[in-house]
Amino acid sequence: MNKFCFVIHPLSLQDIERYEPGAKGKGEPILRKIMEWMPPYAAVHVTGVRTPDGRETEGWFVAATFLPQQVVDLPREEVYKKVLGAIEIGAGLGAQVAGLGAFTGVVGDAGITINEHSPIPVTTGNSLTIAAGVQSLFRGAREMGVDTAQCTVAVIGATGSIGAACARLIAPRVRRMILVARNATRLRKFYEEVAPALPCESEYTTDVGSAVRRSQLVLTATSSTQDVIEPEDLQTGAIVCELSLPHDVSRRVAGERPDVLVVEGGNMRVPGQPRFERVREPGTDFDLNLPARTALACMSETMILALEGRLEPYTIGRGIKLEKVIEVQEMAQRCGFELADMRAFDAAITPESIAATREAVARREAEGKVASQ
DSSP, X not given: OOXXXXXXXXXXXXXXXXXXXXXXXSOHHHHHHHHHHOOOEXXXXXXXXXXXXXXXXXXXXXXOOOOHHHHHHSOHHHHHHHHHHHHHHHHHTTOSEEEEXXXXXXXXXXXXXXXXXXXXXXXXXXXXXXXXXXHHHHHHHHHXXXXXXXXXXXXXXXXXHHHHHHHHHHGGGSSEEEEEOSOHHHHHHHXXXXXXXXXXXXXXXXXXXXXXXXXXXXXXXXXXXXXXXXXXXXXXXOEEEEOOSSOOBXXXXXXXXXXXXXXXXXXXXXXXXXXXXXXXXXXXXXXXXXXXXXXXXXXXXXXHHHHHTOOSOOSXXXXXXXXXXXXXXXXXXXXXXXXXXXXXXXXXXXXXXXXXXXXXXXXXXXXXXXXXX
16 A cells, blocks of 8 residues: 655644644734744544545645745745655655645745655645646536636636646636736736637736626636635626635625635545544544545645555646646546535535525626626
8 A cells, every 4th residue: 555645734823723722812923933833743644545446545644834924934945844844754654655735835846846855756736736626617617507618717826837727728618818917027928928829818917806807707726825806806606716725715705795606626525434533632533624535636636646656746846737637637537536515615515505696696687786897
């Protein structure tokens, strides 16, 4: 049996308190300093991952104790040191391939330097995240009865590794695409590179609000630690797929825009009877804040590489090849991984909630409250 490890870190102060209830009331500055000082440690033992043809893997989630903004702000070498320390712990437990979760896959050169210094191959898991995200966007459109061939789509974070690959996969299925990123120079260069090959109308802008207001479909994949998508910018009937952690979509959307469908794009159902058990408290399950048998796509890619015996740096760097996205999607199907049920804002999207969203769209259209396109 091949084994894996996956580097995790808390995405918010609430994540810290969920894992360590004793952290409540400590104050954010103290918690940040504790996180900075704390060494990496094995947090979760994963067992029970089994393919339909009987192959198994097990692994560990190893915590590199940073909050997202600390990954951005602290010296890169300090972040690399802790991430590599986490991988070395995993390798010591028997892992043969390592995955980089959340911001640990974004920092610096997206895994290249970490892989060069790691005792085992490293992947960011972004290939399967891209595949799952694009599938989720079009599943949401299908559920809402939207003809995507007539739609404009905004890809937020288009110059990032995930956004760039998603744009290329989405383009053949829409009428028009707006590429959006913060860095104007990098965005213009990216647009000039990809636009001639896009089989749809296209443009680019650094104005997120403007792009969202003109789009029926939105896919967001940024490394922002702040809200990016606000409720007042969304069209009636818009479908938003978010791949970012922390989330890009303001939680105000959940309360203020019943006529908009938001879907988390990167969740996979894991085959077998997976169990995520806390290492420090044997017998206690780790709360991934996801339904049972569900893991993030980046975690799932790492498990799949172990199951398939592909002990290699599968996805690193910022230029992700679409062939790898397609290949890992095929490997996922072979191993029994499938897109998880739709979720948004920590809750399931049910057939009833889809029907309610469609009714809200119809009401706003009848009232003439539809944004201009």
